[in-house]
Amino acid sequence: MLEIDLAGPAEGNPFVDVALSAVFRQGAREIAVDGFYDGAGRYKIRFMPDTAGAWTWETRSNRAELRGRTGRFDAVQAAPGNRGPVSVRNTFHFGYADGSPFWQVGTTSYAWTHQPDALQERTLRTLAMAPFNKLRMAVFPNNDDALAHQRFPFPGKPPHGWDFSRFDVDFFRNLDRRVAQLRALGIEADLILFHPYDKGKWGFDRMPGAVNDRYLRYVVARLAAYRNVWWSMANEFDFLTEKTMDDWDHYFQLVQAADPYGHLRSIHNAFRLYNHTKPWVTHASIQHGAATEDPERAVLYRDVYNKPVVYDEVKYEGDWVKRWGQLTPEEMVLRFWNGAIAGSYVGHSEIYKDPGGEIWLGKGGTLKGQSPPRLAFFRRILAESPHEGLEPIDKWQDHPFAGKHAEYYLGYFNRDKPAAWPFVLFKTGLRDGMKFRAEVIDTWNMTVTPVDGTFEIKRRDDYTFADKDGRSIALPGRPYMAVRIVRVR
Structure with missing residues (x-):
């Protein structure tokens, strides 16, 4: 990733008043990339080149001091371990840009980047020893009275005194840093852009449409150049009742248009499924507690959508009071295997009771369950499979x-x-x-x-x-x- 750092105007409201982008050229090829304001009169443009060789760039802006700035650089071959971004391969599967397969073995920790720094670092140490190569994580905080949040995406006074016309750059710098650390661990960051767990506490779940649009453009401008980013429009999108299906279509199209690299895009359901056949959806992200009880059920969603299917939520391993958090470790692992036999993918998380309120699903920290070692073994078996991806052999009969x-x-x-x-x-x-x-x-x-x-x-x-x-x-x-x-x- 190349980062261009430019000095520019700090007066007024640069988040709204200043437009900045750059055109990157290699031969006859041009790629337009939006920049963003990073506070204190500094503007940044991040670029992820996909081919080696000489590139040039030139800025565009509505402000003279940022307009017409130019430069050049040489992109070298990727270093060992850098396989590039993940995209859809062979209709139902995923692969890295270098042609190697991506066998998704994901987990979820919604609000880990909203915890104290020491807990965030412990989460990263846990992930470094865990089998997971994708982490679902929320940009906005959860409604959690036990946590004194130190960072919010907008400046202002909690709980509702926000200036939605500006962004808190310290909040987003922390998000940048954590996504980069996941990248160093070989973990994809599946960023959940909206969720319903605010429940009115801060109002991030019911912002005006223009604020939502500005927020999405800012997030994409900051983070799209990280090769390990996926976009999830929402978690349990149908619980965000103030947003219509047309709104969700609009958010998908906005992110697709703003992202010059075409990162993976999906949306996660509660009771109502989104129409994943729409062209801006790259793969289906599904919550279904029973679909992976056997491969015959799991394969049906592939037939409906003709795209990769990731069962990101199949209930969770744990001892929680709710039935969705009571899977045994054996049942958690079983769902991964059934998903694989169906030619699809499955996600993990755990929610074990903790006297300090530290649970992996919500806050990260340390894994307590017994499934992760078995999922490491499962991932090893997947890695020894054909690179094209596992396809059901005889889905019309009980033939597992x-x-x-x-x-x-x-x-x-x-x-x-x-x-x-x-x-x-x-x-x-x-x-x-x-x-x-x-x-x-x-x-x-x-x-x-x-x-x-x-x-x-x-x-x-x-x-x-x-x-x-x-x-x-x-x-x-x-x-x-x-x-x-x-x-x-």
Whole structure:
């Protein structure tokens, strides 16, 4: 990321009175990028080049002292570990700009950047040791009487004495810093732009339309050049009852137009689903506590939207008083595996009672649950899968496998406790004489056990091929078991 820092006017209200942008050029190619006011007479323009080589830039402004400023720079090849931003790949999946797959294993901590600095740093230390590569996080604070908020997005006096025509630059500098730290950890920052958890305490959930627009443009100008940013228009958008569906369409289109890099965009529901088929939605972000109870249910949303589906909220691991916070660790992990077999993705969080009120879902800190080590194991299995993404093998039948036809199969038996599984594969791409090797995966105890020998298949009926000798794979009669089958050449 290149950051251009310019001196300019400080009088009046620069957030409203001063317009600043720059055009970046490489050969005949031009990319227009908005700048932003960062306080104390300083203006910044951030740019994320996507190709190496020589670039030039020239500013545009309604103020003479900022207009026509020029410069040049050379973009070098990405450093190791920098795979670029994530985008949609192969219709239902994600990949980095360098072509490598992005296997989403996300978590949620809504208000972690609104906590005291020491707690924010502890959250980052936890994330550095955790398996998660995406973090859902809210820009606005939650309504939490136990927390003395030290930063707010607008200057003024709490709870309602805000100057909505200006931004508190210290608040946004902290957000910048935390997004950059997530980037250094290889974690995508899924920024929730609106949410209903203000509940009238500060009024950030019911600002005038013009303020919402100015806020969105400012956030995009500050943060779009970070390669690890995703945009979530809202969490539980349908609880923001003062906003209409036309408003949400408008916010999507505004962010899409303001973001020169085309970062991923979605919106999260409570009871009412947004129409994710709309062209400005890149992927479906869904709350559904039952959809990933089995892969047959989870796959249905792919068929509806024909886009990547991320079940960002499937209830949470914990011991909370509400039913949405009472998943056992086993059930949390099960939902990830069922989502994968459906060719979709799942999100984690936890909400364990804490005498100090510190819960991961709301404030970050330290993880207490047992699912994260199993999700690290799960992510390792995903990373060993075909780069194109896991596709359902036979979604029209109770056949719990995903993978790549005739090459790779990952099967998951959910809560069932089979003592054996007959070696039978769905027909697509198969022919007599093909050979496969197999492994048994214990998804809870995190073990992979090779099965002796190879399996040679022959056609069994109109739909399946089976081991020519009728062999089966022995299983331990426990729940949460999986098998992995790979073609031998």
